[in-house]
Amino acid sequence: xxxxxxxxxxxxALVGAPAHATLGENLPSVESDRIQVRAxxxxxxxxxxxxxxxxxxxxxxxxxxxxxxxQVFAVSWHGPAKPNLQQILGTHYNTLAAAPPRAPGSRAxxxxxxxxxxxxxxxxxxxxxxxxxxxxxxxxGVTSNDIQ
Numbered sequence: 001x002x003x004x005x006x007x008x009x010x011x012x013a014l015v016g017a018p019a020h021a022t023l024g025e026n027l028p029s030v031e032s033d034r035i036q037v038r039a040x041x042x043x044x045x046x047x048x049x050x051x052x053x054x055x056x057x058x059x060x061x062x063x064x065x066x067x068x069x070x071q072v073f074a075v076s077w078h079g080p081a082k083p084n085l086q087q088i089l090g091t092h093y094n095t096l097a098a099a100p101p102r103a104p105g106s107r108a109x110x111x112x113x114x115x116x117x118x119x120x121x122x123x124x125x126x127x128x129x130x131x132x133x134x135x136x137x138x139x140x141g142v143t144s145n146d147i148q
Contacts, residue, residue, distance in 0.1 A: 074133035
């Protein structure tokens, strides 16, 4: 493989790699994501939680909401590509996958409430956004409006 070919593969791997914490897991998943995709991270502290914003190489942004106990209680995203939902939702992905199928023609917006999991996603090519959170893990005083 030529040096140019190796550089191209490395660039594709870094730019196309998803950056996601796993919903319901602890704070170390945020740092491992940052290291894995070499994303820049910015922390924004609020009274009841901290948001870790991971800027990805394709102008994407993943926000990981961490409670004082260290649990990721919500994730949100926006950018040119959909995140890997299996990775971002972890064990909660199976709950989403088992949900009843949506009506035909309802691909643009998905909004599901299944047990304590709330999942919302919408968008179109090169412009996707969404969020997922656990209602039973929201810190005291935090509402769904805080998750953007």
